[in-house]
Amino acid sequence: MLILSNEDIEKLxxxxxxxxxxxxxxxxxxxxxxxxxxxxxxxSPTKPNEFYEYKTMSGVLPGRNIAALRLNSSIVKWYExxxxxRKDKLPVAGGDRFVGLVMLFSTETGEPLAIFxxxxxxxxxxxxxxxxxxxxxxxxxxxxxxxxxxxxxxSAHLVTMAMVRDLKQVNVFSPTPESRRSFVQEWxxxxxxxxxxxxxxxEAIKDADMVICTTNSISALFPGELLQPGMHVSCVKPCELxxxxxxxxxxxxxxxxxxxxxxxxxGVDPQSIPDVAEGWQHPITRKDEAIWDxxxxxxxxxxxxxxxxxxxxxxxxxxNIGLGLQFAAVGSEVLARAREARVGREIPTDWFxxxxxx
Amino acid sequence: MLILSNEDIEKLxxxxxxxxxxxxxxxxxxxxxxxxxxxxxxxSPTKPNEFYEYKTMSGVLPGRNIAALRLNSSIVKWYExxxxxRKDKLPVAGGDRFVGLVMLFSTETGEPLAIFxxxxxxxxxxxxxxxxxxxxxxxxxxxxxxxxxxxxxxSAHLVTMAMVRDLKQVNVFSPTPESRRSFVQEWxxxxxxxxxxxxxxxEAIKDADMVICTTNSISALFPGELLQPGMHVSCVKPCELxxxxxxxxxxxxxxxxxxxxxxxxxGVDPQSIPDVAEGWQHPITRKDEAIWDxxxxxxxxxxxxxxxxxxxxxxxxxxNIGLGLQFAAVGSEVLARAREARVGREIPTDWFxxxxxx
Numbered sequence: 001m002l003i004l005s006n007e008d009i010e011k012l013x014x015x016x017x018x019x020x021x022x023x024x025x026x027x028x029x030x031x032x033x034x035x036x037x038x039x040x041x042x043x044s045p046t047k048p049n050e051f052y053e054y055k056t057m058s059g060v061l062p063g064r065n066i067a068a069l070r071l072n073s074s075i076v077k078w079y080e081x082x083x084x085x086r087k088d089k090l091p092v093a094g095g096d097r098f099v100g101l102v103m104l105f106s107t108e109t110g111e112p113l114a115i116f117x118x119x120x121x122x123x124x125x126x127x128x129x130x131x132x133x134x135x136x137x138x139x140x141x142x143x144x145x146x147x148x149x150x151x152x153x154x155s156a157h158l159v160t161m162a163m164v165r166d167l168k169q170v171n172v173f174s175p176t177p178e179s180r181r182s183f184v185q186e187w188x189x190x191x192x193x194x195x196x197x198x199x200x201x202x203e204a205i206k207d208a209d210m211v212i213c214t215t216n217s218i219s220a221l222f223p224g225e226l227l228q229p230g231m232h233v234s235c236v237k238p239c240e241l242x243x244x245x246x247x248x249x250x251x252x253x254x255x256x257x258x259x260x261x262x263x264x265x266x267g268v269d270p271q272s273i274p275d276v277a278e279g280w281q282h283p284i285t286r287k288d289e290a291i292w293d294x295x296x297x298x299x300x301x302x303x304x305x306x307x308x309x310x311x312x313x314x315x316x317x318x319x320n321i322g323l324g325l326q327f328a329a330v331g332s333e334v335l336a337r338a339r340e341a342r343v344g345r346e347i348p349t350d351w352f353x354x355x356x357x358x
Numbered sequence: 359m360l361i362l363s364n365e366d367i368e369k370l371x372x373x374x375x376x377x378x379x380x381x382x383x384x385x386x387x388x389x390x391x392x393x394x395x396x397x398x399x400x401x402s403p404t405k406p407n408e409f410y411e412y413k414t415m416s417g418v419l420p421g422r423n424i425a426a427l428r429l430n431s432s433i434v435k436w437y438e439x440x441x442x443x444r445k446d447k448l449p450v451a452g453g454d455r456f457v458g459l460v461m462l463f464s465t466e467t468g469e470p471l472a473i474f475x476x477x478x479x480x481x482x483x484x485x486x487x488x489x490x491x492x493x494x495x496x497x498x499x500x501x502x503x504x505x506x507x508x509x510x511x512x513s514a515h516l517v518t519m520a521m522v523r524d525l526k527q528v529n530v531f532s533p534t535p536e537s538r539r540s541f542v543q544e545w546x547x548x549x550x551x552x553x554x555x556x557x558x559x560x561e562a563i564k565d566a567d568m569v570i571c572t573t574n575s576i577s578a579l580f581p582g583e584l585l586q587p588g589m590h591v592s593c594v595k596p597c598e599l600x601x602x603x604x605x606x607x608x609x610x611x612x613x614x615x616x617x618x619x620x621x622x623x624x625g626v627d628p629q630s631i632p633d634v635a636e637g638w639q640h641p642i643t644r645k646d647e648a649i650w651d652x653x654x655x656x657x658x659x660x661x662x663x664x665x666x667x668x669x670x671x672x673x674x675x676x677x678n679i680g681l682g683l684q685f686a687a688v689g690s691e692v693l694a695r696a697r698e699a700r701v702g703r704e705i706p707t708d709w710f711x712x713x714x715x716x
Binding site: 005006032044067073075092106109111115120152264265266347358 | 361363364390391392393395396398400402403404410412414416418420425427429431432433447449450451452453454455456457458459461463464465466467468469470473475476477478480481510622623624625703705707708709710711712713714715716
């Protein structure tokens with residue numbers, strides 16, 4: 001069994017490396033040839049205002065002979081920032097670190113194949129999904145992109161979006177001027193497009209063909225009225241866009257038809273947990289707003305939805321919830337490359353097998 | 359992080375070792391102080407009549423600071439035997455082995471603590487649940503036990519049942535005469551009770567105070583009319599008892615209020631999978647038979663259900679579905695003893711931590 005680190009994987013896989021395998025996984029899922037096991041979150045109080053959060057999701061991708069588990073075991077807290085509630089993971093594992101793991105299994109022998117942290121692949125799968133959606137939804141001649149956010153997901157989206165459209169200019173906005181400045185400085189010259197700092201979300205969006213939201217904000221980044229005919233907009237969390245943005249979008253494509261993860265709360269009133277009480281309360285995630293009727297990315301890649309059909313449409317991709325299957329897809333690529341490059345630490349698979357079964 | 363084998367654990371924990379921690383876990387679950395994450399099974403065809411089966415369940419037991427994942431990654435097939443359909447796991451992992459793993463995490467730091475096979479602990483948790491239920495349901499003066507089955511679970515139940523009642527005689531029946539004979543020979547003298555071979559289920563049950571079913575049969579082991587006032591009956595699978603047995607039982611206690619695991623089938627008609635089509639179709643597992651209204655073992659141990667109140671009642675415990683939480687309970691005991699005895703293989707926890715988080 002192979003043990004890999006984020007650093008190992010980053011060397012093996014450029015950010016845009018998994019678009020093909022992800023698209024293949026969505027296609028198989030849409031055709032009933034792959035499976036995704038829903039996400040469950042358990043919250044259990046540890047100290048006042050601190051919680052243990054245990055999170056699992058899984059996927060089986062027979063086309064690549066891979067099953068994947070993704071598991072997070074974290075200490076979290078919520079705090080007020082900039083008028084909103086933010087959630088933070090506390091680095092309380094040894095060496096001030098975190099625990100998020102992906103474990104891969106063979107669908108041919110059942111054997112465990114690899115285990116690695118989820119940090120780097122998380123970027124790949126989210127930015128991969130957004131780019132695949134943009135491939136079907138953005139205008140073919142889209143040249144200007146508004147990039148809202150300047151963190152990890154912003155950089156990943158910058159790379160994957162540049163793979164699916166011939167970008168000439170990227171307007172970067174994030175509320176902290178130093179953050180957007182250092183983002184532009186870091187990425188200038190690394191992509192073909194010109195990078196420009198924008199003083200506001202409105203300024204970033206004004207002449208854009210694509211508006212790409214990549215923040216961890218739990219409130220809307222701009223008023224939906226700012227969207228113009230012909231634009232494509234996408235988000236990594238439903239709450240980054242307001243109701244107007246969703247209502248003006250047609251087509252509106254979602255990632256998957258689960259309104260929210262299953263949540264189990266131990267020992268306290270569930271409503272005292274912001275993720276339960278508010279985190280998923282955006283209209284787009286509510287059952288009564290008929291999220292079930294929106295087409296998903298699997299229909300887009302399967303040709304069951306035509307994607308963009310008019311130049312003047314506002315198209316939207318809402319990355320409403322992650323899928324365990326994405327980890328099987330990205331994981332199969334990680335594994336293939338690690339084996340080829342002989343990277344990682346091998347421990348005997350033998351340690352994880354048994355001669356009896358229940 | 360500690361890696362343990364079935365053999366390590368068998369040396370550390372006698373079969374009856376986990377009754378206390380299991381009872382504690384049920385109590386916490388009933389009080390909303392512990393969580394269990396439902397079981398999901400994914401079936402994906404590999405060859406004609408062979409399937410990859412991926413199975414997960416989890417539990418969080420804050421009272422012991424432990425979260426546990428139990429994961430099975432197996433190749434399975436179904437076949438006809440003795441007029442019924444049986445399911446078999448194929449030993450196709452290296453060295454003709456199987457893959458079933460338990461992984462433990464700390465709810466204080468999130469760190470992975472241990473990983474070990476599920477085989478031996480599976481016995482402990484199932485036989486543990488049956489014995490805890492019998493403690494509340496069987497007559498205090500129960501002396502004669504009918505043990506139906508002669509396999510792994512039969513031996514585990516023999517031990518745990520002898521811990522909760524002062525057994526004088528055990529009547530062992532299983533359809534293959536050699537199996538029941540060798541079971542009696544193997545266990546004679548290892549428990550205080552006399553072991554007797556029975557020529558039929560009826561003969562085993564006749565004078566019994568407890569009727570304990572421990573088979574992997576998917577059809578009823580005896581007609582429910584054979585049960586007599588004052589008896590306690592329990593099963594490890596709902597289908598071991600017929601509708602009459604359930605209807606005559608009062609109180610009838612179930613393990614947990616999930617009618618069946620969630621099942622996801624890839625690539626074929628779900629009805630072609632016996633586990634989906636038939637395996638859980640017993641009336642007791644059907645929603646329309648109101649399984650939701652039966653009290654659970656958590657209510658029994660919490661005093662929310664009085665248990666047996668009359669000497670002439672027929673009581674029943676139906677171990678209808680396993681719980682991820684059981685693995686957290688048993689796992690916490692495994693871990694404590696392994697640490698104390700310094701048993702197992704230590705690998706650096708460091709390999710499983712990350713300095714970033716998604």
